[in-house]
Amino acid sequence: MKHLFRKMSLKRRIWVSFVLLTVVCISVTGTYVSVFFSREMKTQATKTSQDTLNKTAQVFDERLRNIVVSVSTLMMSEPFQYTMRDVQANNSSDYYNRLSQLQTPFAQMMLTEQSIDSVLVHTPIGDFYPTESKRNMSIDFDDTFIQTMILNAQKQWATLWVSGHADELFSRGNTVISLVIKPLFEMQLPGVYVVVNIREDYLEELIQAHLQEGSLRQLVVDRSSQQAVFSSEASLLNDNSRLYEPIVDSSRGHFEYITERNNPFLVNYVALGMNPDWVLIGYQSKSELLEPVRHMRWTILTIMGVCVVLALVMSSMLSELLLKPLSKLRNLMFKVEQNQLDVRFESVFEDEISQVGHKFNRMLEQIGELIEEVKVSEQAKRKSEIKALQAQIDPHFLYNTLNTIYWKSEMEEHQDVSGMIVSLSLLFRLGLNNGKEITTLRQELEHVSQYLKLQAMCYPDLFAYEIPVVDEKLLDIPVLKIILQPLVENSILHGFQELPHLGVVRIEAAAAEGMLILTVTDNGSGMDAALVEKMLNGADTKRISYALSNVGTRLSLYYGYKASMKLESEPGVKTSVKLIMPIQEVINE
CATH class of the missing domain: 3.30.450.20 (PAS domain)
Incomplete structure (x- = not known):
């Protein structure tokens, strides 16, 4: 069979495949549906019968109980x-x-x-x-x-x-x-x-009033004597012994019973509370219950025959229409596997295969664009990560800090020396953050606070800083680490160096409409905010501040279009950098 299939033409293989697929699909579907519905109908019928028997037994027991109570009243x-x-x-x-x-x-x-x-x-x-x-x-x-x-x-x-x-x-x-x-x-x-x-x-009559569920019939038996309780009842079958075997010990349940004439019955039973030896049995013919399933199977066979004929006709038509353009498209795909992304599909037809070919061309173009975008994005990301690492340990800042610690030690200002060493240690620990790029707002504010504390000791009387109390609910929000320190460094090194009065740096954190807003404000020499924003959004970033470029690029890489950076500046009065990013954004490090 395998050798014969290989010797067939592609057109005939399509015919055979369509027919086999049709037969298998309909057969599997039909078999599954018939088996599923058979089991479901059997399960539902058993459950319905059991529920009905339980209600009937309850009513029957209540009537017998009332009779016993009446007799007890007589005896008292x-x-x-x-x-x-x-x-x-x-x-x-x-x-x-x-x-x-x-x-x-x-x-x-x-x-x-x-x-x-x-x-x-x-x-x-x-x-x-x-x-x-x-x-x-x-x-x-x-x-x-x-x-x-x-x-x-x-x-x-x-x-x-x-x-x-x-x-x-x-x-x-x-x-x-x-x-x-x-x-x-x-x-x-x-x-x-x-x-x-x-x-x-x-x-x-009391029992019959509660046993009107379709083909369900009733039988009350005494399992101790293996006889019917009502003298008018006919037995379910001639050989009663096999009927009583499943109900000898249990109080309720169900089973399938086959008579001597091979007639299957679904049997439910429940023992009466007033006399546990009496069992109320409900039985229904399985053949009658599953009669709709048999009709369904014949319908499925008829549908299968019709579908096989249609499959032969359709496979013949489709093989003629599909083989030629598909072969051409297949050859192009082989070339793409060899990394020849410049190939393109061409056809004079406007059918579905041609549309697939045009989509194939568009896919190749998008793949090329994506490859270029990934290259540029990875380069920018690597540059930003390198610059971020450089920002964590600025040699000039470290030199000034260590130099200040040395002179304060020489001058025996031991309290200041201890404080600077502790701040420097905390700065490095918070900056490293166990190698993770994401930290919390609490740790980020603590990091920039230690940085400001060290810079204030290195540049006494140059500036003061303020970090107002932040809402406790915001402190556990995840943020990128070291996004505030470059902005503060920018203010100190470029905003306050030639300032005739005391500089002030203020850091604020707030939330609005699902966004976290971090603002760094100073009263330094300022900048041309419109020009800087324009250059930040363009390709040429050589002339702008590294701190702003670094922070902006990192926000864009991690948050995409959802994050933004707003600049405002009035030289000598107020310059602010506002970072806006989504709250509870899931970020993959």
Whole structure:
């Protein structure tokens, strides 16, 4: 297959590639969509079914709980307690009197819970029941299905639920679910049971009212006996044992079940709180649930066939249109790989390939421009970095400072000597900044403050300086290091040398509209601000101050167009240099 593909012409390879790409893309997409939707539908159906079952179980449990409460109310009534005392004393002489007294509690219980079909209190001295219900005297309690369930109970119990069966105690013979409770009395009375028969159809209607979610069907089973609770319910399958295996120990969950006829079902279940042996099961056919997915798969196959035909037609047309100009463009790209950036694409056509060729030409031009810009930018950056390093350690400044320290030491001005040494040490430490180009405004102000302090001692009576208190919120803002010291140096060396009065340098920091503004102001000899700004923005910077050029270039390199430097000057009165830069700007060193 690989050898055959290599022997094909490029045009045929385009055909095959288009067809294969179409088939693979649609197949992968269709498979993914069908699998995704199958899983999603199964997950959503399982979740919806589980939520519905949980709500149904809650309502069902609440109804059974109310019935238990009603029976408990009956057993705590005085007539019932008096009856139990007679049973304890084996006194049957007051049987009819007790039977009459119990009619009112019986009526109240059945009125409160209309789902109760009948009630009977079985005792050794006789059975007690509502007189309006006709007792089936042909069957003794000991011969009933309920008595059989009581005798077959595997564990100690106080409350026993009996699955659906025909009522044998009363002549109506309705299908009921029985609740058997041992009496609430101060001592255990053997052979005494309170039997409450609940209408099975009422409980079925209660469940059906909450199980109307599409194809979801219900089944209530007793996992201890592996039988349906409602006698009217049909089993989900013939072999029930495999259905009960997953629900033996857990209280709720879901699983997939396959019948003997290979019919898959999604099964959810939840155990009832009033009787954990009873499990409410919801099941739905997986085949019916995923029927839309099967239709989707056939649709995808149809789309795939149509797309394969279209791919053959389109590949034939496109191969004719694309191969010739693409080959030409490919040859030009090979030349560009050999660093021949002066090649250009030419075509008499105005189609998309020609537009790509023109974009290719434009890209080559931009690459050339970018290469030149990078060269110029890197040269300027290197120059600025070299000048910045030179500004950190000015030999003339260092000589004057050390010379001043020496003479003050000779004159035994030890306090001044100590202060200058400390200031010089701090100046170098802050200037080095662990080799980092970025510092904080706090450290930058401290650096220029130490510089001014040293210069003031080297040039006594030449100038004074002021650094007003800066807002504490601004002191941790990141800034370029050593951008103030060159400006201050410029003022001292060029602004105050021939000044007839005392020079003053003032440094201020403020913030406005997301920008940090640093201002250096002096009352020196000044400059032509307009001319200097014009020369700073031009190519010729030989005649302007190195300090202004250095600071301006560094601001431009690191902040781009967002930063600026404003100059104002009135000779002998006020000259200010204002640096404006963005706050919290992320700078890569």
